[in-house]
Amino acid sequence: MALGSPFDSVEMVVMAATLLLLSGGFVLYAAQSVNGWRRDPDPDLVDALKNTVAGQNRVALVVPEGPSIDALAAAVGLQALCKEWGVTARLFAEGAVTGEDSKTFSNIFDLELTVITDDPKELTDCDAAIAVGGGGGVPRLSNNPPVVAVIRHRPTAEENILTVTPTDDGATSTTVARLLQQERVVPDQRIATALLHGVRAGTREFRRANGQHDYEAAGFLHAYADLGRIEDLRSPGMSGDTFDVISDAIANRERRASLAVTNVGSVPAVSALEEAADTMLRLEGVSTAAVFGIHEETIVVSCRAEDVRTNAFDILDTAFETSETTGGNTDAATARVPLGLFGQVDNKHAETLDMLIDASTRKALFESFESS
Numbered sequence: 001m002a003l004g005s006p007f008d009s010v011e012m013v014v015m016a017a018t019l020l021l022l023s024g025g026f027v028l029y030a031a032q033s034v035n036g037w038r039r040d041p042d043p044d045l046v047d048a049l050k051n052t053v054a055g056q057n058r059v060a061l062v063v064p065e066g067p068s069i070d071a072l073a074a075a076v077g078l079q080a081l082c083k084e085w086g087v088t089a090r091l092f093a094e095g096a097v098t099g100e101d102s103k104t105f106s107n108i109f110d111l112e113l114t115v116i117t118d119d120p121k122e123l124t125d126c127d128a129a130i131a132v133g134g135g136g137g138v139p140r141l142s143n144n145p146p147v148v149a150v151i152r153h154r155p156t157a158e159e160n161i162l163t164v165t166p167t168d169d170g171a172t173s174t175t176v177a178r179l180l181q182q183e184r185v186v187p188d189q190r191i192a193t194a195l196l197h198g199v200r201a202g203t204r205e206f207r208r209a210n211g212q213h214d215y216e217a218a219g220f221l222h223a224y225a226d227l228g229r230i231e232d233l234r235s236p237g238m239s240g241d242t243f244d245v246i247s248d249a250i251a252n253r254e255r256r257a258s259l260a261v262t263n264v265g266s267v268p269a270v271s272a273l274e275e276a277a278d279t280m281l282r283l284e285g286v287s288t289a290a291v292f293g294i295h296e297e298t299i300v301v302s303c304r305a306e307d308v309r310t311n312a313f314d315i316l317d318t319a320f321e322t323s324e325t326t327g328g329n330t331d332a333a334t335a336r337v338p339l340g341l342f343g344q345v346d347n348k349h350a351e352t353l354d355m356l357i358d359a360s361t362r363k364a365l366f367e368s369f370e371s372s
Contacts, residue, residue, distance in 0.1 A: 053087055060092050061075045074133055116141075124145065147161055167210070168210050169213050266295070267293040299337040301320070
């Protein structure tokens with residue numbers, strides 16, 4: 001049985017592999033799939049999740065602040081799975097969607113995503129919550145509603161909470177696709193397209209695939225997805241301000257080993273920092289990037305990690321222990337450090353303050369990276 005899929009013949013696997021090759025070239029998938037397509041997720045874990053969810057009327061699917069495409073796509077897939085189990089699921093985020101690519105994803109798929117801080121009553125109307133994606137702490141939500149499960153592809157140790165965290169999946173979207181297969185749910189085009197893009201984004205076009213599950217999930221979803229829409233998602237538009245921030249990031253970068261750190265000064269939006277951090281990863285010799293700047297009297301640091309040995313969240317958490325907010329996961333994280341009284345400095349001392357911020361932030365990031 002192919003993860004519970006009703007379409008699990010070897011012929012389908014070979015066909016999917018061929019289609020994948022034609023649309024971008026994943027040779028490894030073709031070699032792995034025929035031999036490994038029949039591996040199932042733990043059926044006891046799937047049943048436990050079903051029993052946990054099926055006993056509720058309304059469930060909140062909560063993604064982290066500044067959610068990645070992978071987290072958003074996984075939530076979309078889980079919403080379909082909950083519907084199959086007769087449960088209404090709504091999408092929530094711990095904070096705003098800031099990344100340009102995540103905003104594009106949300107718009108194209110017309111996500112009804114509620115930011116918890118904007119409308120907490122919507123959340124409390126739910127009977128239970130499931131944390132989806134991310135890699136930091138599990139949201140507590142003041143136990144209203146209680147978090148009953150965590151679904152992500154990173155290890156998570158929680159007591160009294162069901163954890164579906166297979167570390168051999170390279171993306172949370174892969175995990176959700178496998179759950180759909182196990183339950184013999186055939187995704188419609190919207191769900192399949194969202195999940196396939198989530199797998200590709202979460203594994204960085206399979207450069208960070210953890211094993212055959214990511215390729216198998218992609219092959220399964222490929223048969224039902226709108227590939228033209230995925231190409232549109234891979235090339236979202238970018239504002240002129242963002243281009244300027246990226247240019248400054250490259251010009252001001254400092255690299256030690258595989259970490260690049262850069263200061264871009266004042267930025268109009270946090271999303272520009274995230275785009276710049278993503279761009280820095282494409283530079284030769286860089287597998288971890290941290291871009292910082294000032295936004296609304298707050299130092300905002302966006303970190304991206306492509307090396308599986310590096311944890312972006314841990315780097316920021318260690319570097320800025322007193323930060324107001326550090327959120328994100330292993331691959332992508334953001335820290336915010338309010339300037340406080342320093343935000344009121346006059347123009348006469350602004351240059352000195354900028355120099356102090358630049359030196360202290362770079363030092364904190366490099367030291368944290370070196371100790372990680």
